[in-house]
Amino acid sequence: MSKKIMILPGDGIGPEIVEQAVAVLKTADEKFGLGLEFSEGLIGGASIDAHGEPLTDAELKKAGECDAVLLGAVGGPKWDKLDRAIRPEKGLLKIRSGLGLYANLRPAILYPQLADASSLKPEVVSGLDILIVRELTGGIYFGEPRGIRTLENGEKQGFNTYVYKESEIERIARTAFEAAQKRGGKLCSVDKANVLEVTVLWREVLDRLAPEYPDVELSHMYVDNAAMQLVRAPKQFDVMVTGNMFGDILSDAAAMLTGSIGMLPSASLNESGFGLYEPCHGSAPDIAGQGIANPLATILSAAMMLRYSLDMGDVADAIEAAVSKVLDQGLRTADIYTEGCKKVSTAEMGAAVVAAL
Amino acid sequence: MSKKIMILPGDGIGPEIVEQAVAVLKTADEKFGLGLEFSEGLIGGASIDAHGEPLTDAELKKAGECDAVLLGAVGGPKWDKLDRAIRPEKGLLKIRSGLGLYANLRPAILYPQLADASSLKPEVVSGLDILIVRELTGGIYFGEPRGIRTLENGEKQGFNTYVYKESEIERIARTAFEAAQKRGGKLCSVDKANVLEVTVLWREVLDRLAPEYPDVELSHMYVDNAAMQLVRAPKQFDVMVTGNMFGDILSDAAAMLTGSIGMLPSASLNESGFGLYEPCHGSAPDIAGQGIANPLATILSAAMMLRYSLDMGDVADAIEAAVSKVLDQGLRTADIYTEGCKKVSTAEMGAAVVAAL
Ligand SMILES: CC(C)[C@H](C(=O)O)[C@@H](O)C(=O)O
Ligand SMILES: CC(C)[C@H](C(=O)O)[C@@H](O)C(=O)O
Numbered sequence: 001m002s003k004k005i006m007i008l009p010g011d012g013i014g015p016e017i018v019e020q021a022v023a024v025l026k027t028a029d030e031k032f033g034l035g036l037e038f039s040e041g042l043i044g045g046a047s048i049d050a051h052g053e054p055l056t057d058a059e060l061k062k063a064g065e066c067d068a069v070l071l072g073a074v075g076g077p078k079w080d081k082l083d084r085a086i087r088p089e090k091g092l093l094k095i096r097s098g099l100g101l102y103a104n105l106r107p108a109i110l111y112p113q114l115a116d117a118s119s120l121k122p123e124v125v126s127g128l129d130i131l132i133v134r135e136l137t138g139g140i141y142f143g144e145p146r147g148i149r150t151l152e153n154g155e156k157q158g159f160n161t162y163v164y165k166e167s168e169i170e171r172i173a174r175t176a177f178e179a180a181q182k183r184g185g186k187l188c189s190v191d192k193a194n195v196l197e198v199t200v201l202w203r204e205v206l207d208r209l210a211p212e213y214p215d216v217e218l219s220h221m222y223v224d225n226a227a228m229q230l231v232r233a234p235k236q237f238d239v240m241v242t243g244n245m246f247g248d249i250l251s252d253a254a255a256m257l258t259g260s261i262g263m264l265p266s267a268s269l270n271e272s273g274f275g276l277y278e279p280c281h282g283s284a285p286d287i288a289g290q291g292i293a294n295p296l297a298t299i300l301s302a303a304m305m306l307r308y309s310l311d312m313g314d315v316a317d318a319i320e321a322a323v324s325k326v327l328d329q330g331l332r333t334a335d336i337y338t339e340g341c342k343k344v345s346t347a348e349m350g351a352a353v354v355a356a357l
Numbered sequence: 358m359s360k361k362i363m364i365l366p367g368d369g370i371g372p373e374i375v376e377q378a379v380a381v382l383k384t385a386d387e388k389f390g391l392g393l394e395f396s397e398g399l400i401g402g403a404s405i406d407a408h409g410e411p412l413t414d415a416e417l418k419k420a421g422e423c424d425a426v427l428l429g430a431v432g433g434p435k436w437d438k439l440d441r442a443i444r445p446e447k448g449l450l451k452i453r454s455g456l457g458l459y460a461n462l463r464p465a466i467l468y469p470q471l472a473d474a475s476s477l478k479p480e481v482v483s484g485l486d487i488l489i490v491r492e493l494t495g496g497i498y499f500g501e502p503r504g505i506r507t508l509e510n511g512e513k514q515g516f517n518t519y520v521y522k523e524s525e526i527e528r529i530a531r532t533a534f535e536a537a538q539k540r541g542g543k544l545c546s547v548d549k550a551n552v553l554e555v556t557v558l559w560r561e562v563l564d565r566l567a568p569e570y571p572d573v574e575l576s577h578m579y580v581d582n583a584a585m586q587l588v589r590a591p592k593q594f595d596v597m598v599t600g601n602m603f604g605d606i607l608s609d610a611a612a613m614l615t616g617s618i619g620m621l622p623s624a625s626l627n628e629s630g631f632g633l634y635e636p637c638h639g640s641a642p643d644i645a646g647q648g649i650a651n652p653l654a655t656i657l658s659a660a661m662m663l664r665y666s667l668d669m670g671d672v673a674d675a676i677e678a679a680v681s682k683v684l685d686q687g688l689r690t691a692d693i694y695t696e697g698c699k700k701v702s703t704a705e706m707g708a709a710v711v712a713a714l
Contacts, residue, residue: 160520231477
């Protein structure tokens, strides 16, 4: 029984880092006989160049027929001046929404080998291990009405709609409660219920579900305070759950606490466990094509894919162990380099993981 | 010519810290003959207890007739279970909106004497001096329609509207450009223009105004990246400008970078320079009544008031110098205490500033 994986390299450093992750997956496939089958597609600027749009319906359909998708990154200055409807980012929003990938899991983990890379004091972040669960197909990202209109007096007005219904909140809340059950048993839900009605409903739904998860300790925090607490004492958190927009902001802040965003994978899942896997970082056009990007976040995303969508948890473990081993060997790409380590290229880092595997 | 100042102590530690700030203002008044006149009013929970609502129209009117308002803080668990329409926070939103206080200035400054208090590494934050300019009377905080409705299938849906028109963006942008002119000449505008139309308009207006301020270097940053950059390398920023919601989140994160949010004042101004001044921190109900809260943020807010609304910049300088002096003397309230310093109460700290003045 083969497993079909669609590869979407995207733009910027996307192709370089995805190449290494695919090499790792192929090695794992040979070694453990996984029966992986790969196909490749276009998204973002690469798709705009080929088809005039950031993700074609045909490509979306193909992706949906696979067992999982591995994505590099999208976007770059080349496409910044295009009409907003056909920007690279729209491809990402289209695949998330089109495949119903509502549950975005973003771990923020401090690798002990990279403890120095954080801008925070070691005692504040050592051992950091947070999971941010972000709702990904609703909220203000997709709410209607939206747009820019001209008012009677001739001035323009921009507007977006922040909207959630109970069922959308409930399913992401369950993902978060279940994640907390498998981790430290603590869930912090982030909202702005003192100002925004939509998050009043958010809080109500979380409170209503809580009794079903007696082994999880649920707390609520306003988003402004959550941003502060992440800076002040991030280790107080285990799992955090929040909407699309707040999740975008807080997960990036949390990732940066570790100082090595080039190390952090992410998963975006739908109801049936199908998932899109991508590094937390962007397409980094400034260093694209130089062969210096860090492929580890993408390799770790591939590991997450094996664990969550393909039910191959021990292979995922093996890949993660291989990554840890190359870090122990002192190999570092430029973004995580510190004195005394060995600076390596994207390809060398990928090859080292393959060898360690 | 006397200047009328309205004092709104509010809830929690509000009354304690405001008392010290008023003592400092009275001392300055005597010393420099400023002709200050004080009146006191109710806001937040204190007003709910007395009048059943968090800010009466009469009190709002009185505030508008003064030259400036000094506020402590609002809110506390006592009022958490009330109907949402009469929560303490609504008083704050009502006075901001009712008096047109659209320009919220939130400095994030690291006091050299308190460098150790930050959770960030000293080299990352030493000398930090950012000014966040937050739009305060528009955006999703006040956008209509808003509420919670029941859909046809019986489930509830929460919704809010994120809306800005050009004139609203333009006036806060000008505040920010002018602030940048008086500071380091750099302005970073924060938006989410790759997803939200309302912030596409935001970015357009900033770009349109930029040529009028050739001495200011304008840049744009997505909010998720801004949250990351504040953690990674906050000293890259001089002035940041953003909407109400993003400003709420980023200004709190920025304040926390300094490790001493008990030190940070804020100003909320309208078109004519009238302003409401309050500490960045909240009402801290957990320590209210114990006499251990830090009054310095409120005292520094009073200094800001003298500078921005009462045109008494040198008196403001004198108060700020007095605060610096008591820090040099090693006096610390509990929140900023480190070994080797002298721990003092709220009243002792206030008295020390009065003495230094
Ligand atoms: C590129 C952008 C549309 C996207 C988002 O805002 O979701 C990105 O920031 C992310 O977090 O994956
Ligand atoms: C209390 C609350 C309504 C308020 C806000 O969100 O504006 C507070 O967080 C602030 O930043 O002044």
